[in-house]
Amino acid sequence: MQEVLSKANDPKALPSEQELYELSLLDEANDLGIRYIVRQWHAEWIEIDRQVMWDQEEAEYFWIQAEAKQRYAERRLALTERRFIYSDMDLF
Numbered sequence: 214m215q216e217v218l219s220k221a222n223d224p225k226a227l228p229s230e231q232e233l234y235e236l237s238l239l240d241e242a243n244d245l246g247i248r249y250i251v252r253q254w255h256a257e258w259i260e261i262d263r264q265v266m267w268d269q270e271e272a273e274y275f276w277i278q279a280e281a282k283q284r285y286a287e288r289r290l291a292l293t294e295r296r297f298i299y300s301d302m303d304l305f
Contacts, residue, residue, distance in 0.1 A: 214238045214285070218297040231265070232257045234292055238285045240278075249281035250274055253288055 215237040235254040255269040275281040
């Protein structure tokens, strides 16, 4: 599962008005089983470079899927409280 959250719901908003977070719940198989990853990236428009720059990657690892889902929900709630309420998943 992966979604991009923003404060602006207008696809025509200027890039300088955009600030985004990508929130992901991933799984990866290894010799010990399946490990779950909750990852959060921050992005914003950098005028000097005239492009969106991704930074501040945070990742947490879990062996239990329910714990990973709980952490994903906590991170999503924290972003919602900071007014990142629009998700690209709402489009489906």
